[in-house]
Amino acid sequence: MKLSMKWLSDYVKTELSSREYAEAMTMSGSMVEGFEVEGSELSGVVVGRVLSVERHPNADSLVICSIDIGREEPVQIVTGATNVVPEAYVPVATDGSTLTGGVKIKKGKLRGEVSMGMLCSLGELGLPGHDFPHAIENGIFLLEGEYTPGQDIREAIGLNDTVMEFEITSNRPDCLSVIGLARETAATFDLPLELPQPVVKGGGGKLEDYLAVTVENATLCPRYTARAVTNVKIEPSPLWMRERLRASGVRPINNIVDITNYVMLEYGHPMHAFDLRHVAGNKLVVRNAQPDETIVTLDGTTRTLSPEMLVIADEKAPSAVAGIMGGEFSGVYEDTKTIIFEAACFEPVSVRTTSKKLGLRTESSGRFEKGLDPENCLPALQRACQLVELLGAGQVVDGIIDINNAPKWEVAVPLEPQWQNAHLGLSLSQEEMEKILRSLHFEIKDGVVYPPSFRRDVECKADLSEEIARIFGYNNIPTTIMRGLAQGKLTHEQKLERSICDALLGQGYSEIITYSFISPKYYDRIGLPADSPLRKSVVISNPLGEDTSVMRTTTIPSMLETLSRNYNNRNACARLYEIGTQYTPNGEGQLPNESKQVTLGQYGSNCDYFTLKGAVEVLLDTLNICNWDVEAVTDHPTFHPGRCARLSVNGEELGILGEIHPQVCETYGIGSRAYVANLDFDALARQSVCEKQYRPLPKFPASTRDLALVCAECVPVQSMEKAVKTAVGSLVEKVELFDVYRGKQVGEGKKSVAFNITLRAGDHTLTDEESDRAVKKLLRALEELGAELRG
Numbered sequence: 001m002k003l004s005m006k007w008l009s010d011y012v013k014t015e016l017s018s019r020e021y022a023e024a025m026t027m028s029g030s031m032v033e034g035f036e037v038e039g040s041e042l043s044g045v046v047v048g049r050v051l052s053v054e055r056h057p058n059a060d061s062l063v064i065c066s067i068d069i070g071r072e073e074p075v076q077i078v079t080g081a082t083n084v085v086p087e088a089y090v091p092v093a094t095d096g097s098t099l100t101g102g103v104k105i106k107k108g109k110l111r112g113e114v115s116m117g118m119l120c121s122l123g124e125l126g127l128p129g130h131d132f133p134h135a136i137e138n139g140i141f142l143l144e145g146e147y148t149p150g151q152d153i154r155e156a157i158g159l160n161d162t163v164m165e166f167e168i169t170s171n172r173p174d175c176l177s178v179i180g181l182a183r184e185t186a187a188t189f190d191l192p193l194e195l196p197q198p199v200v201k202g203g204g205g206k207l208e209d210y211l212a213v214t215v216e217n218a219t220l221c222p223r224y225t226a227r228a229v230t231n232v233k234i235e236p237s238p239l240w241m242r243e244r245l246r247a248s249g250v251r252p253i254n255n256i257v258d259i260t261n262y263v264m265l266e267y268g269h270p271m272h273a274f275d276l277r278h279v280a281g282n283k284l285v286v287r288n289a290q291p292d293e294t295i296v297t298l299d300g301t302t303r304t305l306s307p308e309m310l311v312i313a314d315e316k317a318p319s320a321v322a323g324i325m326g327g328e329f330s331g332v333y334e335d336t337k338t339i340i341f342e343a344a345c346f347e348p349v350s351v352r353t354t355s356k357k358l359g360l361r362t363e364s365s366g367r368f369e370k371g372l373d374p375e376n377c378l379p380a381l382q383r384a385c386q387l388v389e390l391l392g393a394g395q396v397v398d399g400i401i402d403i404n405n406a407p408k409w410e411v412a413v414p415l416e417p418q419w420q421n422a423h424l425g426l427s428l429s430q431e432e433m434e435k436i437l438r439s440l441h442f443e444i445k446d447g448v449v450y451p452p453s454f455r456r457d458v459e460c461k462a463d464l465s466e467e468i469a470r471i472f473g474y475n476n477i478p479t480t481i482m483r484g485l486a487q488g489k490l491t492h493e494q495k496l497e498r499s500i501c502d503a504l505l506g507q508g509y510s511e512i513i514t515y516s517f518i519s520p521k522y523y524d525r526i527g528l529p530a531d532s533p534l535r536k537s538v539v540i541s542n543p544l545g546e547d548t549s550v551m552r553t554t555t556i557p558s559m560l561e562t563l564s565r566n567y568n569n570r571n572a573c574a575r576l577y578e579i580g581t582q583y584t585p586n587g588e589g590q591l592p593n594e595s596k597q598v599t600l601g602q603y604g605s606n607c608d609y610f611t612l613k614g615a616v617e618v619l620l621d622t623l624n625i626c627n628w629d630v631e632a633v634t635d636h637p638t639f640h641p642g643r644c645a646r647l648s649v650n651g652e653e654l655g656i657l658g659e660i661h662p663q664v665c666e667t668y669g670i671g672s673r674a675y676v677a678n679l680d681f682d683a684l685a686r687q688s689v690c691e692k693q694y695r696p697l698p699k700f701p702a703s704t705r706d707l708a709l710v711c712a713e714c715v716p717v718q719s720m721e722k723a724v725k726t727a728v729g730s731l732v733e734k735v736e737l738f739d740v741y742r743g744k745q746v747g748e749g750k751k752s753v754a755f756n757i758t759l760r761a762g763d764h765t766l767t768d769e770e771s772d773r774a775v776k777k778l779l780r781a782l783e784e785l786g787a788e789l790r791g
Helices: 018-027 178-189 239-247 255-267 348-358 363-368 374-391 417-424 430-439 461-472 492-506 521-525 556-568 609-622 662-668 681-687 717-731 768-783
Strands: 002-004 031-037 043-056 059-068 075-079 089-099 108-110 113-115 117-119 162-167 212-215 223-230 272-275 283-288 294-296 302-304 310-313 318-321 339-345 401-404 443-445 448-450 574-584 593-603 628-632 639-649 652-660 674-680 703-712 732-741 750-759
Touching (some): 002 178, 002 239, 018 031, 018 162, 018 178, 075 089, 075 113, 075 117, 212 223, 212 401, 223 374, 239 255, 255 272, 255 374, 272 318, 294 318, 339 374, 348 363, 374 401, 417 461, 430 461, 492 574, 492 681, 521 556, 556 574, 556 593, 556 662, 556 674, 593 609, 593 652, 593 681, 609 639, 609 674, 652 662, 652 681, 703 768, 717 732, 750 768
Parallel strands (some): 212 283
Antiparallel strands (some): 031 162, 043 059, 043 089, 059 075, 089 117, 108 113, 223 339, 223 401, 272 339, 294 302, 443 448, 574 593, 593 674, 628 639, 639 652, 652 674, 732 750
């Protein structure tokens, strides 16, 4: 919303600078995005009166003008313009002046004759032709009326306005108007507000002789008002109106169209003017469109309507799409003699839906879809008729059509100063609060606040708090510490997530974030079989495209996509992790189950299966997860059948890790071995212990034994470690593998496994006999696994 400060001064006077005004309005809730001073690029350009025009002695296409610019002596200017005549007032760029675009003007000679500047056209002043209809587009700009030579051209033609540009939120359509922003200005600066009521003299007959209106759908059109104007004279608007429209970003057209645009900007209520000649039967009907009914709108496009759309029709066909745009013959023409001014209120959702279906968004629809005040229809209509009489553009017919089906606006909100102060952290008195609310045109009776009809966004006590706070000044609210006994703290899951991030970042992994919606083709790329339950995804109803049409059931494809992108960007190695969400369908009509996954991915010369497994072990140790089991997996389609394992604790599966299958790597274009671990976040949360238990340093020495055992190749080393700990119990402090040997000496299909076993008692020093008994127990346990001491 662009606001002319000259226009604003009609309603409220403020002496602040533009910057001070912008900052204060922003702090009170009307955000100013910026401001611009019209004609700020122009300097040294003044009004000149042409004293004489003589032919150039050395050039047939040039003339020499003597110009009075308010100095003791006139100046001589040479020009090639053909429309300059004596006694005309013209803009003169004097020696040293600056024009639009930073063009500097200096005195010089043209064909031997001195020229002390330049006469300017509209383009050189940065003005469009429609702002001054009388001006010749490619000639010198001849000013209309009487001026004082030497007067600054910006002041003379009204090019010295300051324009504020506001960002208006969707809940404040009342501020999409000069009057609405004037109300906010008066409240912000505690200034008096002058809002005169429009007065129409009328006296041009009876409205019943010109028009009849019927509203068939009162729900979509709660209010419809109309007046007629006869003996219309179509001509350019006066300069003051064109100036204000230009400052507001609206192109002047003619006096009648400009009046409707002027009222829309001033009152925030869109209007329309119908040429009565094109209203069949002199009757307007507000109704729903017929199936497949068409209308040619003012932009010349034929549009097909549907029954839920609201139209303004005559006896034959639609004349306008309600609240959006008029029909081809509903406009104003040069020979128009009788017009109908319409000011109506339409249901916002209907306007928005119709606008979207037709692909037609206008200034009018943008306002109606935010919800306008039906009480504003009649003042806007009266203001338009008042301007018609002020401009001498026609004769207003007596009588008003006002079909009002809008429910009476009755909202009452109790004012509770104690609650408001507690809510805001203030200590205002009730009188101070009431003063603020009354400045915003709220009525207060017996401690109850009644918002005006144009403030339909105020519905509860919290809304009153916002009004009080923004006018009092958010920057004036004292800073206080939080009161109350409640103290914020991290949940177990939040602590866990931070611990996971710290553990992985500390090992050189970088965090990534990927999209939760993927393409169904991702499942093919990781080799999932056709009957895999992971292929049953939640399908997105309105996807951006096929590549983002389903919610992922596994985070592995997203990790592989990122590894592939890094590899193809020639990153020599990558270590990545993500704490992402996967979605499992939960029956038709039900929300899916969401579960977090911790996914690690890596490739490069320093990466192999054991580096990944080591990173996972560090992570489990960080989370205080002990006694976890590793089980080889040979049938997972995404992983290498010989380098994949499943992790579990106490029978609960934690996840899977391993080398990605070569075919999958080839599919993703990864030219080296890649490794991925996928862990269930919820399972980690259930098994982890956030707080570590303190263990004092041992007071007694340990006893160590090195044992080399021969066993079958298929016996897992971890099973042997667990057998040792189970057999000896609390005496075993540590079991550490330090060698694995395969060769002829141990036989085919067998391996030699060497452990360093540390034994320690917490209350005494172990004797040799106790250590020997413990070793015999663990050897018997290992024999049950087929392991025996190596000879």
